[in-house]
Structure formats: C-alpha cells, structure tokens
Amino acid sequence: TRTYEDHDVGDFAIDISACPAIFPTDAVKHAFKASCKKWMDGERKDWQLGKLTTPRRTAGGEWRAECRCMDCAECHAGNGTVLQFRATPEEPDNSNVLNVRLTVMVSGSCSGTPRKLKSDAVDRPSTTLTRRCVMQAVESLSQSKESVTPTRVARKIAARGDAELITNPSSLRYLARTCSKKAGVDDCRGQDRRQKQQxxxxxxxxxxxxxxxxxxxxxxxxxxxxxxxxxxxxxxxxxxxxxxxxxxxxxxxxxxxxxxxxxxxxxxxxxx
Incomplete structure (x- = not known):
C-alpha cells in the first residue's frame, strides 16, 4: 500500500464537444484524463512521465489515475516515483467546456539511475536523459531557424555542459531524426535536400x-x-x-x- 503526499495542483479547461459520450460520466472521464495528460506534458522538460492508468471513479465520486517516472530504471519498473491524480469535476451542463481542478499526489522517490534506451541494441546505449536533451536541442535549433543535424544537436548539448551524455553517435543520429519528426522540424536529410534543389x-x-x-x-x-x-x-x-x-x-x-x-x-x- 502506497502513501501519497501533496505535490501540485492544476486547473484545466477541457473541451468536451468532440467527446463521444454514451453515458453521463463519459464526458467527465474524458476531461479528467485530458487534464492528467496536460499536466504530464507540462512536466516534460524536467522529467518524462508515462504509463497513465485508466481513470476510475471511487465510491465517493472522486476520479483517480496514476502514472510513473520513466527516466529512472527503478521507476520504470514500478519501484520508484508514482504520481496519483485526483479530481471531482462537476457534471457537464450545456457548455462545451468542463473545468477540472487536478490534485497531484506523489509517492516514492527516484533512484537517479538513468534508464537505458534499447540496451540490447548497442554497446553504449543512450538514456532517457539523453533523449530529453536532444529534444531540447532540436527545439532550440528550430526556434533560431537553424537546420537540425546531429552535429548541431551535439554542439547544443555540449554547450550546456552535458557532453558526457553523448555516448553513442549512431544513437544520437537516430534520436535527432525521431525527435525532429515529433517536433515537426525538417531534419535536413539528404532526400529532403535533393527534393528542394533546383x-x-x-x-x-x-x-x-x-x-x-x-x-x-x-x-x-x-x-x-x-x-x-x-x-x-x-x-x-x-x-x-x-x-x-x-x-x-x-x-x-x-x-x-x-x-x-x-x-x-x-x-x-x-x-x-
């Protein structure tokens, strides 16, 4: 049995107009889950959260769900930090927006051991921390209107004092490409350049x-x-x-x- 402590509180306004509500509680469940995801996305620069459980309703009418830290090896295995979301949204009226006050509770702590990515694929696997640094570098290059290349990403990471995170060049190229695609940024690969050349x-x-x-x-x-x-x-x-x-x-x-x-x-x- 886990013991939770107060961690944070957030207020969210969720559009429920597109929610396919069959039962009266469906819209509330949708708004609650969307609020949880928004809070998790807001924490993305500090740590990676995932494995959000299916929202459930207690006998007292409170909605709850849990997620866990994905950065640490122990947390990913369920033996570290776990966050619990709680909320009691109002029943939807004729409005298409449902306001949710989300209470975030925390249990456990992080071990600090970074989780390796594809540890069986390379000799020196990157970690979730490397992936987050690559994503931040891609966003920085995009904001400054620079093309995203593995070399520029590595320079951005090294300039922040995190050069030790670059342990595998192949993994860095893969992360730079996938993070660019997720962010909707041109990674300037050869095929794209050839298509743009006159x-x-x-x-x-x-x-x-x-x-x-x-x-x-x-x-x-x-x-x-x-x-x-x-x-x-x-x-x-x-x-x-x-x-x-x-x-x-x-x-x-x-x-x-x-x-x-x-x-x-x-x-x-x-x-x-």
Missing part, C-alpha cells in the same frame, strides 16, 4: 555516359571512380589528392583522418 541542366543518358567516360582518368579536376545506371556516382578530386601526397612527402602531413561527417564545399567543373 535542376540546373538536364542531360540525356548518352551525354552523361560520354561525360563520365571523358572524365574517368586522373588528368582533370574530377575523376569518376564509379557511375551506376541509376545516376549515382562516386568521383575523386585528383588535384586535392596530389596536394595531400605532396604534403605527406614533405613530412607536413604524417597521417590523414577522414570522418563520416567530414564535409567540404568544393567547386570543380560545375560540380559543387
């Missing part, structure tokens, strides 16, 4: 094949290493490679590291 000039397949063939050697500015019938291609930039070789021979460049996110803007022979 076509500079159309060429026939014969013209394209001749162009690829003419630039398959190492004499020009570009050199096609592969070109597929679908239109995808891989090319190198011989002048840059020659310069790197010269630097290496002079001892100025002992090693060269190329990362997956390394990007340079280079213009060569109408290619950018």
């Amino acid at each position: 076509i500079a000039r159309s060429v026939s397949k014969q013209e394209w094949d001749l162009y690829v063939q003419a630039n398959s050697g190492n004499q020009g500015k570009i050199c096609f290493a592969a070109a597929l019938p679908s239109g995808s291609f891989v090319l190198t930039l011989p002048p840059i490679l020659d310069e790197l070789c010269a630097l290496h021979s002079a001892g100025a460049l002992p090693r060269l590291y190329l990362g997956a996110d390394a990007t340079w803007k280079v213009e060569a022979d109408d290619f950018t």
Whole structure:
C-alpha cells in the first residue's frame, strides 16, 4: 500500500464537444484524463512521465489515475516515483467546456539511475536523459531557424555542459531524426535536400555516359571512380589528392583522418 503526499495542483479547461459520450460520466472521464495528460506534458522538460492508468471513479465520486517516472530504471519498473491524480469535476451542463481542478499526489522517490534506451541494441546505449536533451536541442535549433543535424544537436548539448551524455553517435543520429519528426522540424536529410534543389541542366543518358567516360582518368579536376545506371556516382578530386601526397612527402602531413561527417564545399567543373 502506497502513501501519497501533496505535490501540485492544476486547473484545466477541457473541451468536451468532440467527446463521444454514451453515458453521463463519459464526458467527465474524458476531461479528467485530458487534464492528467496536460499536466504530464507540462512536466516534460524536467522529467518524462508515462504509463497513465485508466481513470476510475471511487465510491465517493472522486476520479483517480496514476502514472510513473520513466527516466529512472527503478521507476520504470514500478519501484520508484508514482504520481496519483485526483479530481471531482462537476457534471457537464450545456457548455462545451468542463473545468477540472487536478490534485497531484506523489509517492516514492527516484533512484537517479538513468534508464537505458534499447540496451540490447548497442554497446553504449543512450538514456532517457539523453533523449530529453536532444529534444531540447532540436527545439532550440528550430526556434533560431537553424537546420537540425546531429552535429548541431551535439554542439547544443555540449554547450550546456552535458557532453558526457553523448555516448553513442549512431544513437544520437537516430534520436535527432525521431525527435525532429515529433517536433515537426525538417531534419535536413539528404532526400529532403535533393527534393528542394533546383535542376540546373538536364542531360540525356548518352551525354552523361560520354561525360563520365571523358572524365574517368586522373588528368582533370574530377575523376569518376564509379557511375551506376541509376545516376549515382562516386568521383575523386585528383588535384586535392596530389596536394595531400605532396604534403605527406614533405613530412607536413604524417597521417590523414577522414570522418563520416567530414564535409567540404568544393567547386570543380560545375560540380559543387
């Protein structure tokens, strides 16, 4: 048996016009549940709450429901913080709005051990705290009209002093993409960028094949290493490679590291 203590009180005005009420209590139940969800959403920046139970009505006419903290491993398992919502809304009248005064009670405490996300999928899984930081970074980038990329998200998180939360690059890319989609923000993935780019000039397949063939050697500015019938291609930039070789021979460049996110803007022979 849990013992609950006072935690918070909230007032909500819920529209019940679209509620499919079969019984007189259906509209009240809908308003109560909607109030619980609104309160939970308001706490999203501080902690993640979930597993809201089905609202029930006590013998005294009070509506109750519970939810739990989803950030901690123990809380998620039901052994930590549990919140209970209580309210006694008035019966609906001819108005489409039902006012609900929500009393929030709390029982238990958080262990502080972050819950891992997909712990069996990666060696260094991210946590719910990482996901919340990513969501906040996405919202910040959206407000400043910046494009959302994993690199910019990581910089935002590091600027807040939470760089230690970035434990897995693959997980960060996945979270940045999913959080962007939930927030309705363009994540600037390659397919979206290609759709927004204007076509500079159309060429026939014969013209394209001749162009690829003419630039398959190492004499020009570009050199096609592969070109597929679908239109995808891989090319190198011989002048840059020659310069790197010269630097290496002079001892100025002992090693060269190329990362997956390394990007340079280079213009060569109408290619950018």
